[in-house]
Each structure stands twice: as C-alpha cells, then as structure tokens.
Amino acid sequence: MEIKDIGKLAALSRINLPDSEKESLLKEMDAILAYVDQVKEATAAQSAAVALHKPFSRNIFREDAEPHPAGAFNEALLESSPDRQGQYIKVKKIL
Amino acid sequence: MINLKDLTIKKAHEHLKKGDFSPQELTAAYLKNIESKNKDLHIYLEVFEDALEKSKTISKFDSPMSGIPVALKDNMLIKGKISSSGSKILENYIATYDSFVASKLQETGAIILGRTNMDEFAMGSSTENSAYGVTKNPYDPERVPGGSSGGSAAAIAADLALASLGSDTGGSIRQPAAFCGVVGLKPTYGRVSRRGLMALASSLDQIGPFTKTVEDAEIFYNLIQGKDSLDSTSLKIGEGNSKAAPKKMKIGVPYHFMEDVNEEVMKNFKEAVSKLESLGHEVKEIKLPNVKYSLAVYYIIMPAEASSNLARYDGVKFGYHQEGGNLLEDYLLTRGSGFGKEPRRRIMLGTYVLSSGYYDAYYGRANEVANLIKADFERAFEEVDVVLTPTTASPAFKIGEKAADPVAMYLSDVFTVPANITGLPSISIPSGFTEVDGKKLPLGIQFTAPFLAENFLFEIGKQFEGSNK
Numbered sequence: 001m002e003i004k005d006i007g008k009l010a011a012l013s014r015i016n017l018p019d020s021e022k023e024s025l026l027k028e029m030d031a032i033l034a035y036v037d038q039v040k041e042a043t044a045a046q047s048a049a050v051a052l053h054k055p056f057s058r059n060i061f062r063e064d065a066e067p068h069p070a071g072a073f074n075e076a077l078l079e080s081s082p083d084r085q086g087q088y089i090k091v092k093k094i095l
Numbered sequence: 096m097i098n099l100k101d102l103t104i105k106k107a108h109e110h111l112k113k114g115d116f117s118p119q120e121l122t123a124a125y126l127k128n129i130e131s132k133n134k135d136l137h138i139y140l141e142v143f144e145d146a147l148e149k150s151k152t153i154s155k156f157d158s159p160m161s162g163i164p165v166a167l168k169d170n171m172l173i174k175g176k177i178s179s180s181g182s183k184i185l186e187n188y189i190a191t192y193d194s195f196v197a198s199k200l201q202e203t204g205a206i207i208l209g210r211t212n213m214d215e216f217a218m219g220s221s222t223e224n225s226a227y228g229v230t231k232n233p234y235d236p237e238r239v240p241g242g243s244s245g246g247s248a249a250a251i252a253a254d255l256a257l258a259s260l261g262s263d264t265g266g267s268i269r270q271p272a273a274f275c276g277v278v279g280l281k282p283t284y285g286r287v288s289r290r291g292l293m294a295l296a297s298s299l300d301q302i303g304p305f306t307k308t309v310e311d312a313e314i315f316y317n318l319i320q321g322k323d324s325l326d327s328t329s330l331k332i333g334e335g336n337s338k339a340a341p342k343k344m345k346i347g348v349p350y351h352f353m354e355d356v357n358e359e360v361m362k363n364f365k366e367a368v369s370k371l372e373s374l375g376h377e378v379k380e381i382k383l384p385n386v387k388y389s390l391a392v393y394y395i396i397m398p399a400e401a402s403s404n405l406a407r408y409d410g411v412k413f414g415y416h417q418e419g420g421n422l423l424e425d426y427l428l429t430r431g432s433g434f435g436k437e438p439r440r441r442i443m444l445g446t447y448v449l450s451s452g453y454y455d456a457y458y459g460r461a462n463e464v465a466n467l468i469k470a471d472f473e474r475a476f477e478e479v480d481v482v483l484t485p486t487t488a489s490p491a492f493k494i495g496e497k498a499a500d501p502v503a504m505y506l507s508d509v510f511t512v513p514a515n516i517t518g519l520p521s522i523s524i525p526s527g528f529t530e531v532d533g534k535k536l537p538l539g540i541q542f543t544a545p546f547l548a549e550n551f552l553f554e555i556g557k558q559f560e561g562s563n564k
Contacts, residue, residue, distance in 0.1 A: 009443045012450070013402065014409070014423075016431030017439070025440065031502050032444060036457070038391040039464045060327040076191040082416035091411055092422040 001029055097124045099254040104311040107257060108159045118162030121257075122150035122206050125164045129208070129255050136231045138249045140169055141177060142209040153204045159314045161204035166256035168247050169210040170217060171302070172291035173197045180293045181213040181225040181243075184408045184415045184433030194291025195323045196260055196302055203318060208256055211246025215435045216405065217267055217295045219243050220507045223498055224437040231494075232274060235534040238491040241271030241507075244305070248275040251305045252537075258315050259305045264295045265393050266511025268303045269523035273486035273539025276525045278556070279305050280312045281511075283547050284518030285330040287316075288323030296400035299393075299515040309524060309556035316549065334547065340480075340554035346371060346542075347381035347479035355509075357489040359529040363538045364485045367526045370562045371483075376555070381475045381482065385467040389513040392468065394505060395448050395461035396516075402445025405438060440501065469517045476545045481555055484510045486523040486539035490531060510541060520544050522552040524559060 006026050010017040017025070074087065083090040097116055110116055126147065133139050146164070153162045167173065170180040172190035174197075179185040193201070200207060214224035222230040222245035230245045232238040233253040240249040244261025248271035251259055261268040263281040272279025280303040287302040294300060304315035321332045348368065356364070368378050410416040410429030417428035434442070448457035475482060487507060497504040514521035521543040528535045540559075544551040 006443075009446055011427075013439075013442045013446045014406075014426040014430050015434065015439055015442065016427035021436075025443070028440060028501050029444065029447070032394060032505075033447075035502055035505075036391045036394045036448075036461075038388055039395065039460045040456070042385060042388060042460075042464045042467060062324075062327060073191065077412075080189060080191060080413040082410060082414070089411065092425060094422055 001026060001033070097121060099124055099128065102257060103308050104159060104163055104258055104306065104314050105308070107163060108156060108161075111162045112156045118150040118153040118204075118206060119147065121162065122147055122164050122208070125208060125254070125256060128253070132253055132255060135236065136233060136249060136253055136255075137228055138211055138230055138246045138253060138255055139166070139209040140179065140181075140212050140227055140246070143176065143207060146206055146208050150206045153206070155204065158203040158318065160200065160318050162206065163257050164206045164208050165200060166208050166211050166247055166250045166259040167197065168244050168259070168261050169213050170262060170293040171196055171260060173207060173210075176210070178210065178293070179226075180217070181215040181227060182433070182435065182438070183226040184429070185413075186226070186415055188414045190291070192291060195288035195326065196319050197291065199319050211244070211250055211259065213246055214243035214437070216293065216401070216438050217243040217262055217264055218401070218437045218441055220266070220270055220504055221492070221494075221497070222246065223494065224435060226435055229494055232491050234276065234536055235491065238493050238536070239274065241274035241487075241491060243267040243271075245271045247305050248272050248277055248279065251275065251277040251307060258311060260302055260319075261305055262292055262295070262300055262302050263511075263515065264299045264301075265397060265515050266508040268305065269486050269511045269521060269539070269541055270508060272305055272523040273525075273541075274491040274537065276528075276537025276539075277305050277307060278309055278312045278525070279303065279523045280316060280549075280552070281514055281521050282316060282320065282549055283330070283520040285328045286320045286520070286547075286549070288321070288326040288329040290323055290325045294404040296397040297404065298400060299397060301515075309522070309553055309560050312522065312556075313553045330547075338548065340548070340550045342554070343375045343377070344480040344551070344555055345478065346376050346378045346555070347475050347482045348378060349383045349386060349482065349484065350380050351382060352386050352510075353484060355488055356485055360485050360487070360489060360538060363527050363529060364540060367540045367559070368483070371559060374558055374562055378483070379479065381479060383468070383471040383475060383482075383513075385464065385471050386513050388464050389468055389516050390505060390509055392461045392464050392516055393508075393512045394444075395457045396465065398441040398445035399449050399458050400445070401438075402442045402449065405434075405442055408433065465516050468513060472513070472517050472519060472543075480544070481551055482543045484541050486510060486541040490529055490536035490538055514543050519546060520549045520552055522556055524556050525563075527563070
C-alpha cells in the first residue's frame with residue numbers, strides 16, 4: 001500500500017483524514033495486513049474439507065405483515081436528527 | 096451498612112425477600128460507592144439520577160433480579176437516555192427505544208444505575224479508545240481494566256454495581272473479566288437478543304453478563320436469554336440444547352496454542368488444571384490445528400462488517416454533525432472528526448478488504464478459514480466436553496503500554512476470539528492472582544463449550560469456583 005492508497009481508502013470510507021495522519025496509518029495498515037495475510041496459508045486441501053461442512057448461519061426472513069402505526073416514531077426520530085424542517089430531516093442540496 | 100464486598104445476586108435476593116434491607120437502601124449503598132470511587136476510576140460515563148426513585152417502587156421479588164442494581168455498557172439503548180458507544184459521534188444521541196436487555200431488566204425490577212465506559216464502538220481491548228478517557232483497573236489504577244467492556248467489568252470489581260452487561264465481539268466480555276477478577280460470560284451466538292445493541296460486527300456480537308460468581312452469571316443469563324421477534328438471529332429458550340451437563344467432565348487443553356503465554360499465567364493455569372483433576376475431571380491435550388488463524392480471520396471479518404455497520408453515522412440522521420460546504424463535505428468532516436482513531440482505522444481496513452479485487456482474497460478466504468476453525472472445535476467436542484485455556488496470555492497491562500502498536504493490542508484477544516468466530520459459548524472465571532510490581536493482579540481461565548451448552552459452563556464453573564473457597 002502507498003500513501004495515495006490511504007487517501008483513496010479514506011475518501012471511499014467518507015472520512016476526512018489530515019495528511020499528518022496518513023504516514024502512521026500507512027505503517028499500521030501494512031502491519032495489520034501482513035498479519036491477516038496468514039489466512040492465505042491454510043491449504044487448498046483443507047478448503048475442500050470445508051465445503052462439506054454445513055454453514056453455521058442462514059438467512060431468516062420475517063413476514064411482511066403487522067406494520068407499526070404510520071408515524072408512530074416520527075417525532076422521536078426527527079427530534080434526534082441534527083437539523084429538521086417540519087416533518088422532514090433537512091439536508092444540503094445534492095444536485 | 097450493607098457489606099457490598101461479599102454480596103452476590105443470590106444473597107441480595109434472599110436479603111431483599113427477608114426484608115433485611117430494601118432495594119432503596121441497596122441502591123443508595125452502590126450510589127455512595129460510585130460517588131466516592133468513580134472520579135478516580137472513571138467507570139461510569141453517566142449515573143442515572145432516577146435510579147434511587149425507581150428503587151423505591153420495587154416491592155415484589157418474584158425474580159432473583161428484582162431490586163438488583165446493575166450497570167449497562169454504553170452501547171445498549173435505554174429509552175430517553177444518552178447512549179454514546181464511547182464515541183464523540185454519538186455524544187448527544189438520546190435513545191428512542193429500549194434495547195431488549197434494558198426492557199427485560201426494567202420489567203423484572205432491576206435498577207439500572209448508569210452506563211459504563213467502553214472502547215469506542217467496542218473497538219479495543221483496554222477502554223483507552225473511549226472518546227471520554229480511560230477506565231482504571233480497580234486492582235491497580237496504573238493499569239487498564241481490559242476492554243472493550245472495561246467499565247462494566249471494573250464496576251463489579253470495585254463494587255459499583257452488583258452485576259452488569261457487556262458485549263463480546265472478540266473477547267470484550269471475557270478479557271476484561273479476567274483483568275478485573277470477575278466472571279464474564281459470552282453466550283452462544285443468538286442466545287441473547289441484540290435489539291438495541293449498537294452493532295460492531297453482526298456475525299460475531301453477543302451480549303452477556305459480568306458477575307462475581309458463576310451462579311450469579313447463570314441467574315442473569317436466564318433472565319436475558321430467549322427469542323425476540325425483533326432480532327431474527329435470536330434463539331428460542333432451550334432450542335437445540337437437551338444434553339444434561341456431566342458432573343465429571345473431559346476437559347481438552349490445546350497446549351500447542353499456548354506457546355506465548357506469560358510464565359506466571361502458565362503457572363496459574365497449571366494450578367487450575369491440577370484443581371480440576373483433583374475434582375475428578377479428566378484433563379487431556381487436544382489439537383485445534385487451525386485455531387492459530389482465528390485472530391487473522393477476526394481482523395478481516397470484524398472490520399469488514401464494522402465498515403458497513405458504521406456507515407449509518409453520517410451526521411444526517413442523528414448524532415454529531417460537522418458543517419461543510421456541501422453534503423459530501425458534511426459526511427467527510429462529520430466522520431473524520433466524530434470517529435476516533437481506532438474506528439477510522441477499522442472502517443478503512445474493512446473498506447479495503449471488501450473492495451473489488453480483494454474481496455475473495457480476504458473476506459471470502461477468512462470465512463472459509465472460519466469454517467475450518469469450527470470444524471476443529473466440532474472434532475474436539477467428539478472427544479471432550481469443554482475446552483480450557485487461560486483467558487489472556489498476561490495480566491492487565493499498563494495504560495499506554497500497547498496504545499501505539501495496534502497488532503500488539505489485537506494479540507491480547509488471542510484466546511477469546513475463537514469463540515466468536517465459531518459462535519460457541521465461553522466463560523472466563525477468576526483463577527487467582529499474580530504479583531507484578533508489588534500489586535496483586537487477577538487472572539482468569541476460560542472454558543468453551545459446544546454450541547448451546549451454556550449449562551456445561553455453569554456446571555464446571557461452579558465446581559472450579561467451589562474448589563477455590
């Protein structure tokens with residue numbers, strides 16, 4: 001990874017990062033990635049064994065029914081937004 | 096005067112029923128302790144002003160948790176109270192609903208004393224990553240209490256609550272429990288509803304109790320476990336668990352995984368093994384060939400899921416907002432200054448491992464290796480009833496000691512992470528002390544049981560605890 005990659009990742013993550021932090025972050029990310037690279041060591045033979053193993057988690061869906069009354073939480077949610085206008089959360093113009 | 100030091104949930108319940116003291120007197124005793132100790136130890140971020148008032152309304156003790164003063168980690172919602180997850184980005188966030196655990200506690204008449212300090216968004220092993228300052232270990236204030244649920248663990252050790260809740264994504268209940276000399280339980284994935292728990296890594300997170308005894312942990316666990324229709328991952332009470340816990344167990348120890356354990360910890364661990372053998376249990380060596388990859392797997396899956404879960408903190412819907420020239424700048428500035436260093440690092444790491452071209456090599460691979468680790472444990476449980484290791488490789492470290500080296504900090508969770516990767520239930524139990532620089536520091540051992548077999552942990556835990564008395 002290079003310094004410019006750190007800048008790119010920060011932008012993708014929607015995080016404003018001061019230049020002064022990029023150098024140390026680069027070193028830390030490199031160290032962490034070097035450490036997690038160990039997962040690549042586990043052999044292909046072992047992976048074949050895994051294919052036989054039943055997955056531990058599965059998707060659970062709920063019925064599309066029993067909605068809460070319309071507007072029941074509006075006021076509480078609007079109240080917690082940084083800026084509101086009437087019944088809307090106020091944001092800056094996008095286009 | 097109520098003797099808080101020797102009090103347990105079990106004993107307090109009996110005293111409350113007999114009328115030896117009232118919930119109000121008990122709550123007042125804890126509040127008094129908090130007033131004198133919290134300033135130095137920094138365990139609570141907020142003590143609730145209505146706790147004493149609420150305690151006056153409790154007069155029935157149908158549940159063993161009725162009238163019991165408890166503390167909640169700052170990432171569990173309590174309607175109308177601030178819940179900040181130890182982060183600046185939620186410094187002004189007021190919960191709009193109750194978490195499952197908070198509503199269970201309130202229904203049963205437990206008294207919630209306040210919210211405890213934690214590493215920001217549960218990212219850390221020491222509480223040093225809290226935006227509100229570090230919590231001190233009650234045994235040595237120069238040392239960390241562990242983390243991320245450090246405040247909840249220290250609250251029990253310092254008698255600032257009789258029981259508390261934490262969340263455990265990679266060891267965040269068991270590691271601080273070991274550092275603070277208390278019992279910490281991470282139940283099976285899905286045993287306790289996470290409704291209203293701020294998500295770190297959704298495939299790993301689990302809520303569990305801190306208590307002084309294993310019996311108390313069982314009491315607290317029984318209250319909070321069970322199906323919640325609003326958390327689709329939660330399991331029905333008793334689901335899949337029919338096997339009674341054997342009185343004499345076969346205990347497996349993966350010695351090959353314990354090479355980096357500190358000498359004093361190893362000595363303490365061997366003493367624990369001898370005790371278990373003298374109680375009639377059979378302790379044997381087992382192999383978990385892929386368990387050494389657990390931490391590497393964890394530091395891919397966790398940041399990947401965290402980077403997605405933390406996308407909601409954008410300065411638009413709730414919480415902290417930093418004004419920029421346009422909407423994108425609002426996001427960048429809010430997240431750049433609202434998140435501390437560790438969440439920023441993990442969000443970026445997660446973004447990296449999930450990005451196109453790297454996804455298969457990291458996230459895909461990590462999930463495959465996670466399955467290998469699960470298969471290792473399944474094979475082990477054909478031979479043994481529980482797996483035993485130290486909870487941590489060393490006692491509590493000094494504040495600042497590992498702050499500059501993230502990998503060294505991450506390594507402090509080496510023994511706790513496998514239970515999260517596999518979803519297995521796991522408990523840390525105090526196993527004695529070691530002396531460092533003239534200070535007595537607690538140590539813990541950790542039992543891990545098969546899927547849904549919390550009853551095995553309670554059985555072996557109570558026996559081990561009994562042998563220490």
